[in-house]
Amino acid sequence: MSAPTTARQNDRLGREKPSPRPRRPHAATHRSFLRAVPLLPAVILLAVFLLGPVISSFYGSLTDSSLSGASAQDSRFVGLDNYSALFADADFPKSILLTLLFLVASAIVGQNVLGLGLALLMRSSNRVVRSLVGTLVVTAWVLPEIVAAFAAYAFFNDSGTLNNMLGAVGIDGPNWLYTLPMLSVILANVWRGTAFSMLVYAAALQDVPPEITESAEVDGAHGWQRLIFITIPMIRRSISTNLMLTTLQTLSVFTLIFVMTGGGPGTDSSTLPVLAYQEAFQFGQLGFGTAIATIMLLVGAVFSIAYIRVLKPEVD
Amino acid sequence: MKKSFVSILAVGAAATLALTGCSAGGGSGSESDTIKVAYQKFGAFVQVDNHMKAVKEAFEAEHEGITVELVPIEAQENDYATKLALMNRSAATAPDIMYVDTFRVQPDSDAGYLAPLDEYTAEWSDWDNFYENAKSAGLGSDGKTYGIPMGTDTRALWYNKDLFAEAGLPVPFEPKTWQDVLDAAATIKAELPDVIPLNVYSGKAQGEAASMQGFEMLLYGTEDTLYDADSQKWVLGSQGFIDSLGFIEDVYQGGLGPTPEQALDKNVGNLVSSEWLPQGTLAMDLDGSWLSGTWIDGGTAPWPEWNDVMGQAAMPTQEGQAPGATSMSGGWTLAMGADSANKDAAWDLIALALNKENSQAYDIAASQIAVRSDVSEDPTYQEANPTFGFFSEIVEFTHFRPATSDYAQISSEITVAMEAVMTGQQTPEEAAAAYDEAVIGIVGEDATTSAE
Numbered sequence: 001m002s003a004p005t006t007a008r009q010n011d012r013l014g015r016e017k018p019s020p021r022p023r024r025p026h027a028a029t030h031r032s033f034l035r036a037v038p039l040l041p042a043v044i045l046l047a048v049f050l051l052g053p054v055i056s057s058f059y060g061s062l063t064d065s066s067l068s069g070a071s072a073q074d075s076r077f078v079g080l081d082n083y084s085a086l087f088a089d090a091d092f093p094k095s096i097l098l099t100l101l102f103l104v105a106s107a108i109v110g111q112n113v114l115g116l117g118l119a120l121l122m123r124s125s126n127r128v129v130r131s132l133v134g135t136l137v138v139t140a141w142v143l144p145e146i147v148a149a150f151a152a153y154a155f156f157n158d159s160g161t162l163n164n165m166l167g168a169v170g171i172d173g174p175n176w177l178y179t180l181p182m183l184s185v186i187l188a189n190v191w192r193g194t195a196f197s198m199l200v201y202a203a204a205l206q207d208v209p210p211e212i213t214e215s216a217e218v219d220g221a222h223g224w225q226r227l228i229f230i231t232i233p234m235i236r237r238s239i240s241t242n243l244m245l246t247t248l249q250t251l252s253v254f255t256l257i258f259v260m261t262g263g264g265p266g267t268d269s270s271t272l273p274v275l276a277y278q279e280a281f282q283f284g285q286l287g288f289g290t291a292i293a294t295i296m297l298l299v300g301a302v303f304s305i306a307y308i309r310v311l312k313p314e315v316d
Numbered sequence: 317m318k319k320s321f322v323s324i325l326a327v328g329a330a331a332t333l334a335l336t337g338c339s340a341g342g343g344s345g346s347e348s349d350t351i352k353v354a355y356q357k358f359g360a361f362v363q364v365d366n367h368m369k370a371v372k373e374a375f376e377a378e379h380e381g382i383t384v385e386l387v388p389i390e391a392q393e394n395d396y397a398t399k400l401a402l403m404n405r406s407a408a409t410a411p412d413i414m415y416v417d418t419f420r421v422q423p424d425s426d427a428g429y430l431a432p433l434d435e436y437t438a439e440w441s442d443w444d445n446f447y448e449n450a451k452s453a454g455l456g457s458d459g460k461t462y463g464i465p466m467g468t469d470t471r472a473l474w475y476n477k478d479l480f481a482e483a484g485l486p487v488p489f490e491p492k493t494w495q496d497v498l499d500a501a502a503t504i505k506a507e508l509p510d511v512i513p514l515n516v517y518s519g520k521a522q523g524e525a526a527s528m529q530g531f532e533m534l535l536y537g538t539e540d541t542l543y544d545a546d547s548q549k550w551v552l553g554s555q556g557f558i559d560s561l562g563f564i565e566d567v568y569q570g571g572l573g574p575t576p577e578q579a580l581d582k583n584v585g586n587l588v589s590s591e592w593l594p595q596g597t598l599a600m601d602l603d604g605s606w607l608s609g610t611w612i613d614g615g616t617a618p619w620p621e622w623n624d625v626m627g628q629a630a631m632p633t634q635e636g637q638a639p640g641a642t643s644m645s646g647g648w649t650l651a652m653g654a655d656s657a658n659k660d661a662a663w664d665l666i667a668l669a670l671n672k673e674n675s676q677a678y679d680i681a682a683s684q685i686a687v688r689s690d691v692s693e694d695p696t697y698q699e700a701n702p703t704f705g706f707f708s709e710i711v712e713f714t715h716f717r718p719a720t721s722d723y724a725q726i727s728s729e730i731t732v733a734m735e736a737v738m739t740g741q742q743t744p745e746e747a748a749a750a751y752d753e754a755v756i757g758i759v760g761e762d763a764t765t766s767a768e
Binding site: 066067068069070071072073085090158175177178262264265266267268278281282283284285 | 423577721736
């Protein structure tokens, strides 16, 4: 082990000695360090508010910290015990599946497809329809999450708006929040989040030069072909950004589900954030809850990397 | 690259140090002329709030220069415990005095949230008036006193005599077995389809109310128990556990209770006491001795006729085995925060809030069973509520929750099993097996024993 190191050091020394410019690399480092000084406040802020919580969350997930009892005072380092308990827990795979279902159905399919569809349709509609639809869709986005959650609860509740409307046309609606909890929260999240995607796509579509679409039309491309071969590739970067933002936002949706179903009945709508809350703050096992939160962080990271890789937003 | 990573770490470390400095500085800055009192106030439960407001006034008149800051926490029982624990985690937010359930005294004292009170009780002449079993409910695992009891309670079946008569059931109702209770519920369902026959608190949303008023009222009436106090082991795999879950299944899957959705609403406790029982839409309710506190003069939903309409029956054992009936007892205490900056004044406030006169006023207002002999022997107390006699009598059958630090977590697992059964997601056997596994995960295999 030591022999190659010495050889390399000798080599380096031998190279540096005859060099006529020994100070230059030093000066360059010095200069680049000076140039980095203005970045320091930003780096400090990032470290304190982003890196700090991530590290402390990861460390917390390796302890048996709890809200009460002896381990609230001196929590012990338990290694990967929380993770092995988590993977042995039958609720956990179910919760992962529910989270992915919620993510795919409400964010990737629901919000993105509906948002793009609305943006496309609004481009070719008249001004009255455009402003009317725009206002209605954006209203859900403007509402604070807790208000939107209560509105959705009132809508899907057993004696709520939806069942009253169905009752008016003679249909006896099911108890949505109890029998179809996932469908209810997915629809609620689509309702709430579509406006964001619609706004992003409406802005992106404005940047597609009309002459390209027109020349494709001249070449005989139909509506669908123009959408798939011209429009979508040209707004690829917006799609990637939007997918990433809606995915990360949906992954952390808590209030909506907690207010509407409380993660129930049983565990039928316990996505990862609800499960983490339940373990940490209802059952008092902070370490265990933090382990779930860390897993959530990983799921988000995996999706982000996938989007960046597949849609390559930086290359044009 | 390496250098920048190192510098980020250094910056992170510096920032962490700076932040730690801040929080340590914040801790010692609390004002010692303010006494912060934290307690629960939720829906129909306002008695502690009223009591503390009165005590605050009396205390401030007596102690010039000291302000009592009341911090009512509006949350359901388990959420209250969570919020209180979070307050207690930092000296800057920790209250000086708090309202603590007896079963949380041990874990909270182990967590270092509470201050031992022995040196104060030693010089407190009133302390001799407290019953011994009530005193022991405020002990921590180290044998020191951490909580001064405010009152205790028992649990039984409340039933609506008018609805029973309407359904052709005998009044007074004297069930001998679980089957008698279920049969009465089935009769009500058949005769009075608009009435909810029986409410048994169940599911995660009800927290401790589900484990104690619901599950343990059943389990302690079987041949089995939750915890073997002699060997200090948790009992797993018992038939009584499965049968108790079976009762929950019969009630919720058999349509004898509220719909599972109603039962899983955090607010159901308030609905039961303020609406369902007074309006005659619920026939039987397995609930606590304090229930009438909502209906008496000064309660949140006064109901002058309550004593004519509502009857009480002791909860029978499963097959009617000796002693024929069962009950559970708990109660709440006032405790002092470990980091209180003015412990002497805080103690004076506790002693004032729980002296003879104030204990009696609280026990009457909140329909509590007195824990001071001078209160329970006082004719004013005895005559204040016609149900005090009944609920004091069933103390002879009563049980207490396991006095261990792990109980709070295990209680949560009981509510998980109840919810799985009441929603039909698991059979009682499956839910009991999942519970066994969860308990082993909490206390370890060595602290458990098999029922066989």
